[in-house]
Amino acid sequence: MLSIAGQIPGEDKKAALSDDVDSSSMADRVRNSQRAFAEKRGTEHGARPARPGTATDGGYPPAPLGRIVAHGAMNAQRDALCACGSGLRSCRCCELDPAFAASPEARDRLDILARCAANALASGDAVAAEAGSLDVLDIAPRFPSALWVLYQIRRRAGNEQAALALLQRLVAVEPNNADATQELALLLFQRGDLAAAEHHARNAVRLAPVHPRSHNLMGMILTEAQRPHIGEFHYRRVLEITGARDPILLANLAWNLKCQGRIAEARELYNESVEAAPDIFETLFGWGQLEEADGNFAAARAKLDRAAEIRPDGPGLRVARATLHARQGKLAAALAEIEPDPDGGENGASTEARNDSNALLEKGRILDRLGRYDEAFVCFDEAKRLAREITGKHYLDQQAREIADRLRRFFVSDRVRLMPVASVREGSAQPIFIMGFPRSGTTLVEQALSAHPRISAGDELPFIGELSDAIPRLFGSPLSYPEALAELWMGDNRRGPETLRDAYLQKAELRGVVKPGSTGLTDKMPLNEMHIGLISLIFPRSPLIHILRHPLDVVLSVYSHHLTHGYFCAYALETIAQHYALVMDLVHHYRSQMALRYLPVRYEDMIEDMSGSVRRMLDFVGESFDERCVNFQDNRRLPQTPSYAQVTQKLYDRSRFRYRHYRKHLEPVIPILKPAMDRLGYTLN
Numbered sequence: 001m002l003s004i005a006g007q008i009p010g011e012d013k014k015a016a017l018s019d020d021v022d023s024s025s026m027a028d029r030v031r032n033s034q035r036a037f038a039e040k041r042g043t044e045h046g047a048r049p050a051r052p053g054t055a056t057d058g059g060y061p062p063a064p065l066g067r068i069v070a071h072g073a074m075n076a077q078r079d080a081l082c083a084c085g086s087g088l089r090s091c092r093c094c095e096l097d098p099a100f101a102a103s104p105e106a107r108d109r110l111d112i113l114a115r116c117a118a119n120a121l122a123s124g125d126a127v128a129a130e131a132g133s134l135d136v137l138d139i140a141p142r143f144p145s146a147l148w149v150l151y152q153i154r155r156r157a158g159n160e161q162a163a164l165a166l167l168q169r170l171v172a173v174e175p176n177n178a179d180a181t182q183e184l185a186l187l188l189f190q191r192g193d194l195a196a197a198e199h200h201a202r203n204a205v206r207l208a209p210v211h212p213r214s215h216n217l218m219g220m221i222l223t224e225a226q227r228p229h230i231g232e233f234h235y236r237r238v239l240e241i242t243g244a245r246d247p248i249l250l251a252n253l254a255w256n257l258k259c260q261g262r263i264a265e266a267r268e269l270y271n272e273s274v275e276a277a278p279d280i281f282e283t284l285f286g287w288g289q290l291e292e293a294d295g296n297f298a299a300a301r302a303k304l305d306r307a308a309e310i311r312p313d314g315p316g317l318r319v320a321r322a323t324l325h326a327r328q329g330k331l332a333a334a335l336a337e338i339e340p341d342p343d344g345g346e347n348g349a350s351t352e353a354r355n356d357s358n359a360l361l362e363k364g365r366i367l368d369r370l371g372r373y374d375e376a377f378v379c380f381d382e383a384k385r386l387a388r389e390i391t392g393k394h395y396l397d398q399q400a401r402e403i404a405d406r407l408r409r410f411f412v413s414d415r416v417r418l419m420p421v422a423s424v425r426e427g428s429a430q431p432i433f434i435m436g437f438p439r440s441g442t443t444l445v446e447q448a449l450s451a452h453p454r455i456s457a458g459d460e461l462p463f464i465g466e467l468s469d470a471i472p473r474l475f476g477s478p479l480s481y482p483e484a485l486a487e488l489w490m491g492d493n494r495r496g497p498e499t500l501r502d503a504y505l506q507k508a509e510l511r512g513v514v515k516p517g518s519t520g521l522t523d524k525m526p527l528n529e530m531h532i533g534l535i536s537l538i539f540p541r542s543p544l545i546h547i548l549r550h551p552l553d554v555v556l557s558v559y560s561h562h563l564t565h566g567y568f569c570a571y572a573l574e575t576i577a578q579h580y581a582l583v584m585d586l587v588h589h590y591r592s593q594m595a596l597r598y599l600p601v602r603y604e605d606m607i608e609d610m611s612g613s614v615r616r617m618l619d620f621v622g623e624s625f626d627e628r629c630v631n632f633q634d635n636r637r638l639p640q641t642p643s644y645a646q647v648t649q650k651l652y653d654r655s656r657f658r659y660r661h662y663r664k665h666l667e668p669v670i671p672i673l674k675p676a677m678d679r680l681g682y683t684l685n
Contacts, residue, residue: 113132163187218230248283270287304317357382363379420537421537445545461511556658599620
């Protein structure tokens with residue numbers, strides 16, 4: 001990891017606690033967080049999140065894990081050590097009694113012990129620092145400076161579970177500690193808990209609004225959370241605050257812009273970053289992915305080859321190369337990148353293919369194109385099993401059923417008739433909602449419609465979900481959504497639909513996705529159809545284009561990709577089918593209870609007659625036919641979905657009724673999907 005000279009402006013805003021116990025410069029710490037995002041990007045193409053290595057602020061040796069220290073009140077014979085690995089007794093750590101409090105008389109002595117531990121860590125004596133902090137925390141488990149010292153020791157040793165437990169306790173004790181809050185946001189980000197990471201990163205900005213690290217964290221987290229437009233603002237705040245153009249920050253901003261489809265700007269930043277620091281693996285790796293997405297295969301290969309020279313077995317590198325080969329139709333070469341060694345030896349490919357779910361999914365998709373369907377499904381199965389094991393995530397079926405039931409009970413015809421609706425705001429591009437389960441063909445439709453000169457592409461806009469979360473607060477309701485919409489019957493909330501409409505349109509304006517002269521703006525957020533009732537109140541005249549595809553094809557395609565939409569249903573075959581059935585039942589309910597401007601469009605019909613399907617959709621939207629919409633592959637816009645490669649090709653039919661090759665593997669979900677299939681008119685052939 002590179003270092004930079006001098007201080008970053010704003011370093012003097014560090015919390016007092018850090019001045020005592022942390023010997024690293026703030027410049028190094030901001031750089032560490034920037035690098036963390038670059039390293040995390042590699043996990044998208046085949047690596048587990050990297051474990052934090054030895055700290056750059058002195059390289060102290062890791063403390064022995066599981067070390068039993070018999071000091072003061074510590075008695076390992078009486079109380080077991082905490083399972084998190086902190087080295088503390090469980091009753092002083094994760095099983096701490098909320099009512100426990102240390103004796104006030106011990107404060108002075110604990111201050112001395114804690115300062116000695118901090119000084120020991122600063123001088124490189126991690127063993128003495130560990131012993132001292134354990135002594136303090138056994139007497140006073142919430143002592144801030146001792147928690148900070150022990151956290152650093154455990155983090156450097158790679159004990160993430162203990163580090164997280166200690167840091168969470170510290171932030172709970174000192175919620176205004178900016179350094180600890182920033183550190184907790186970074187740790188949660190690296191663990192993939194984006195919601196919790198964002199919560200603490202936002203608090204870090206509130207605590208230290210001119211601190212570069214606070215904004216850098218927000219940039220990383222929001223980019224990863226698929227809200228790069230907001231993340232860009234925070235990355236640029238770091239540039240403003242520091243007055244420096246750090247190469248890793250520039251590379252991370254470049255990735256952010258790539259995620260927005262702003263390829264030319266991203267390429268310029270990558271070039272500037274590499275000129276300043278030519279040997280950073282993550283920068284070259286990200287640049288290679290950008291060129292692959294943009295169809296510049298020779299440039300992509302050159303960047304990935306250069307990255308391989310720096311780190312031959314870098315995380316995600318083999319998967320990225322396999323993806324590049326596959327896009328060029330070189331399926332044998334693609335498979336060779338991630339196939340185990342045929343001679344049975346260990347190599348980077350064999351390790352990655354066994355231990356990384358992204359590599360397994362890519363291998364499965366390549367085998368699918370080679371017609372080796374049974375082998376492909378084995379890869380999909382193993383990838384999902386591994387993903388469940390690594391992330392601990394599973395379908396939140398109870399939550400999904402609960403919200404669906406509440407929406408179904410609330411949005412009934414007698415109630416809907418009493419609801420006020422928003423008028424159309426003249427002079428603004430109106431949303432065109434492209435709805436459909438993930439992998440149903442929504443990206444294809446958006447790419448076609450956005451080729452029209454009067455229609456802008458919004459991509460996956462999270463605004464409807466954000467508004468549903470904000471409704472109780474906006475309307476001052478003690479109820480949750482959707483029940484809080486009953487406040488619209490109150491005199492002071494009778495203009496509530498206009499408030500929500502304007503909030504949506506303002507968000508779209510801030511995102512900058514409406515091109516001049518547009519009358520329509522596509523919004524293809526997956527599973528927006530869960531909120532058809534809300535959408536009909538805010539935008540009653542907006543078209544709802546619902547893309548339908550054979551349910552078995554949809555489930556199979558979702559199973560061959562990693563997706564987080566839909567309450568994490570994509571982690572198992574059966575739960576994908578369950579959530580599909582739940583969503584389609586809810587759509588059927590909305591259509592039976594409400595007058596909707598609704599157009600169902602079959603993916604299979606688009607494959608048969610793209611021109612006719614486009615004419616039908618444009619007529620429904622109210623726009624004239626434009627031949628450019630049929631030649632969607634010429635649209636230079638880069639979609640930010642797994643389908644980005646498919647929609648840059650001419651229309652093909654190999655994905656239509658693909659389920660037939662996997663019929664025996666899909667037998668368990670057919671009974672789950674059969675009612676929806678019958679209602680939609682799909683059969684088993």
